[in-house]
Amino acid sequence: MNIPQSSFPRVIIIGGGFGGISLAKKLSKKEMQVVLLDRHNYHTFQPLLYQVSTGGLEPDSIAYPIRKVLQGYPNFYFRLAEVNKIDTGAQKIETNIGAIGYDYLVVATGSETNFFGNQNIEAKSMAMKTIPQSLNLRSLILENFEQALLTDDLHERDALMNFVIVGGGPTGVELAGALAEIKKGILPKDYPDLDTRRAQINLVQGSDRILPAMSEVASRKAERFLEGLGVNVWKDVRVLDYDGKQVSTDSNTSFETATLIWAAGVQAVTIKGLDAKELLCRGNRLKVNRFHQVEGFKEIFAIGDVAQMETESFPHGHPMMAQPAMQQGRNLGENLVRLVDGKPMKPFVYKDKGSMATVGRNKAVVDLEKFKFQGVFAWFVWMFVHLYFLIGFRNRLVVFINWVYNYIRFDREARLIIRPFKNEYKTSKSRRI
Numbered sequence: 432m433n434i435p436q437s438s439f440p441r442v443i444i445i446g447g448g449f450g451g452i453s454l455a456k457k458l459s460k461k462e463m464q465v466v467l468l469d470r471h472n473y474h475t476f477q478p479l480l481y482q483v484s485t486g487g488l489e490p491d492s493i494a495y496p497i498r499k500v501l502q503g504y505p506n507f508y509f510r511l512a513e514v515n516k517i518d519t520g521a522q523k524i525e526t527n528i529g530a531i532g533y534d535y536l537v538v539a540t541g542s543e544t545n546f547f548g549n550q551n552i553e554a555k556s557m558a559m560k561t562i563p564q565s566l567n568l569r570s571l572i573l574e575n576f577e578q579a580l581l582t583d584d585l586h587e588r589d590a591l592m593n594f595v596i597v598g599g600g601p602t603g604v605e606l607a608g609a610l611a612e613i614k615k616g617i618l619p620k621d622y623p624d625l626d627t628r629r630a631q632i633n634l635v636q637g638s639d640r641i642l643p644a645m646s647e648v649a650s651r652k653a654e655r656f657l658e659g660l661g662v663n664v665w666k667d668v669r670v671l672d673y674d675g676k677q678v679s680t681d682s683n684t685s686f687e688t689a690t691l692i693w694a695a696g697v698q699a700v701t702i703k704g705l706d707a708k709e710l711l712c713r714g715n716r717l718k719v720n721r722f723h724q725v726e727g728f729k730e731i732f733a734i735g736d737v738a739q740m741e742t743e744s745f746p747h748g749h750p751m752m753a754q755p756a757m758q759q760g761r762n763l764g765e766n767l768v769r770l771v772d773g774k775p776m777k778p779f780v781y782k783d784k785g786s787m788a789t790v791g792r793n794k795a796v797v798d799l800e801k802f803k804f805q806g807v808f809a810w811f812v813w814m815f816v817h818l819y820f821l822i823g824f825r826n827r828l829v830v831f832i833n834w835v836y837n838y839i840r841f842d843r844e845a846r847l848i849i850r851p852f853k854n855e856y857k858t859s860k861s862r863r864i
């Protein structure tokens with residue numbers, strides 16, 4: 432890996448996401464050699480992925496080069512690498528570019544889509560956890576309309592314009608709202624020769640309310656916002672299977688669709704060598720103590736989505752969100768310095784700053800500790816918070832300009848099929864005209 436030996440202890444961080452970057456920044460000027468490894472050379476701002484999928488933002492504006500975040504930090508090394516194995520006995524990791532030893536190891540690998548073992552759904556549905564996946568989804572949505580225009584089979588045309596989103600958490604709600612706005616504001620102008628009124632957006636939620644992690648008032652209001660936009664909200668319905676055409680559920684509802692978007696679950700990204708059953712909790716998260724130490728190890732830590740720290744207030748671990756990951760990264764940074772200095776570490780205490788979701792133009796829901804509000808003000812708060820946490824001045828500026836432009840023009844100009852996604856949907860009767 433071409434990383435020199437140093438008299439300072441070596442800290443390896445796996446993952447340049449919210450947790451990994453916060454930690455690395457905290458260690459930037461300390462007497463430690465910091466090695467950050469990620470399979471991408473950029474940090475992804477996942478909360479805005481749905482805007483890339485729906486043509487509201489270009490992908491570059493929600494990605495940021497990891498090397499630039501940490502430019503000029505002494506004793507800092509970034510390597511573009513996929514970590515394949517952790518040898519906890521020898522204190523070294525194996526990657527696709529070689530092996531390297533560590534004094535301290537921090538696992539900050541985040542999470543991936545959980546299909547709960549359903550291979551059909553995994554193979555045929557669209558996930559939205561990374562920028563490449565969002566670009567695939569963007570292409571597929573646009574290709575569907577292009578294809579709908581070419582078929583004389585009404586059944587096929589409807590299926591191409593029928594979108595089924597599984598999962599009523601913030602991702603599903605935000606995506607459904609954005610698609611509904613496209614249907615209303617953009618499709619009739621882009622496809623005047625297609626009856627786009629027939630396009631359907633279905634949001635399927637397994638429990639009795641959408642946004643279950645938020646307050647009841649936020650759930651109710653978000654549902655009303657979605658219905659106002661024409662989204663069909665299906666509650667208490669569980670999707671069982673998808674063969675690429677038909678979505679079957681545990682109720683008497685089924686959907687004929689060319690696009691099933693799976694936003695119904697996540698699980699932690701584990702690495703071989705640190706994936707023994709006894710180390711893992713629900714969703715494959717690594718069980719850690721109040722100092723982020725993985726159970727049974729003094730020198731291995733985990734933060735962010737991959738870590739489960741059970742406390743009195745959070746008996747099932749902290750929410751898999753950006754705030755806990757960032758706060759944990761900062762806390763661990765301070766603790767590693769204390770550890771090296773021979774001082775006792777400080778236990779992590781999560782400060783819950785609230786949660787929010789947007790449904791569309793002028794429509795959002797915000798739950799803070801003391802206040803809960805919805806509507807236009809909530810939407811401005813949502814935008815401000817997302818701009819604030821985006822990394823990089825250019826990204827903030829570009830996103831801000833895009834949002835102002837989209838707001839004034841009722842538009843989303845990044846609706847481009849740059850990298851086509853293979854859409855295999857076709858009925859036996861279909862014929863191209």
Ligand SMILES: Cc1cc2nc3c(=O)[nH]c(=O)nc-3n(C[C@H](O)[C@H](O)[C@H](O)COP(=O)(O)OP(=O)(O)OC[C@H]3O[C@@H](n4cnc5c(N)ncnc54)[C@H](O)[C@@H]3O)c2cc1C
Nearest residue numbers: 446448449450469470477478514540541735736751752753
């Ligand atoms: C669509 C979507 C919308 C979201 N919206 C919100 C929101 O509105 N608000 C909110 O708070 N949270 C939101 N989240 C959740 C939030 O993004 C995550 O909780 C957060 O990213 C977790 O941070 P992390 O550092 O644990 O992991 P991540 O930010 O996911 O970073 C993990 C990093 O590890 C790297 N990595 C993984 N495995 C390896 C390996 N083997 N080798 C090398 N590198 C590896 C990955 O490339 C990645 O860069 C959303 C997530 C998604 C997917």
